[in-house]
Every structure is written in structure tokens, then in C-alpha cells.
Amino acid sequence: MKFNWGTGIVIAFVGFISFIMYFVINMNTNKDLDHDLVTEDYYKQELEFQNDIDKEKNAKALAENINWKKTEDGIIIVFPESLEVNSITGKVFLYRPSNKQFDFETDISLSSHNLLIPDKRLLDGRWNIKVDWQYNGKSYLYKKEIVY
Known part of the structure; x- marks a missing residue:
């Protein structure tokens, strides 16, 4: 050839x-x-985006917003001291960008102004935390990227 x-x-x-x-x-x-998608129901969340913007605006209008701090026991989410604890309801969602198997959601049930997320559920690295909460019929949203 x-x-x-x-x-x-x-x-x-x-x-x-x-x-x-x-x-x-x-x-x-x-x-x-x-690599996982951020969410499976992307289009549904896109439709609710304006609600999230309104909730974040409500949270920024508060005299004191939610804070968080890292401790030996885990992450403590601190709600404003001026609010009555029994009237706070909602959910906390922790999203792990690197692996969706570690994502979890927990309900807010407070006995004080602090909510503890145990250390055993958290791996070292980056987490996106989203606290969607209500107080006296008004909705609030707190989003933060944290490194644990």
C-alpha cells in the first residue's frame, strides 16, 4: 500500500x-x-426568585440580622435578641457545592436565640447556608457562604 x-x-x-x-x-x-447541579428543580426556583429577593430585603430592614459562629460543637445560628423565640419558624438548608449527598435541611425549633447545627453533620470545606424563616407572619431570608 x-x-x-x-x-x-x-x-x-x-x-x-x-x-x-x-x-x-x-x-x-x-x-x-x-458535578451535580445546584438544584434539580431549577426552573421552579427561578420562578420563586422574586420572593427570595423580597425576603432578603425584609431581613436587611431588621435592626439586627441573623449571625453565625463556629464552635467546637458545630455552627451556631444566632437570631436577633429583640425577637420572641416562640414566634420564629422556618427551615435551615445547608448546601455542599462539591457533593449533594451531604446537603441537608432542618426545621427551626428554638428554646433560646441560638440554633446549633451539630459538628457531626458538617465536613470541612465550603458550605452555603440558607435560613428561610418567618416571624409574626413576615418572611425573611438569610444566605451566606461559609467555610467550615
């Missing part, structure tokens, strides 16, 4: 396509390179 320019170009195309296909298949099947 005679090797000429046409044969070389065909071999180069086949080699290049094989190279690209190897990486496409490898990226789709390798679990180490798996």
Missing part, C-alpha cells in the same frame, strides 16, 4: 476523532469528575 497525503490526512482525522471521543466518554463515565 502506498502512503500519500490523502492517507495521512485520513489517519490524522481518525486519530483526532478517536482522541476526542476518548475524553468525551471518559468525562461522562468517570465518577470522580461528576
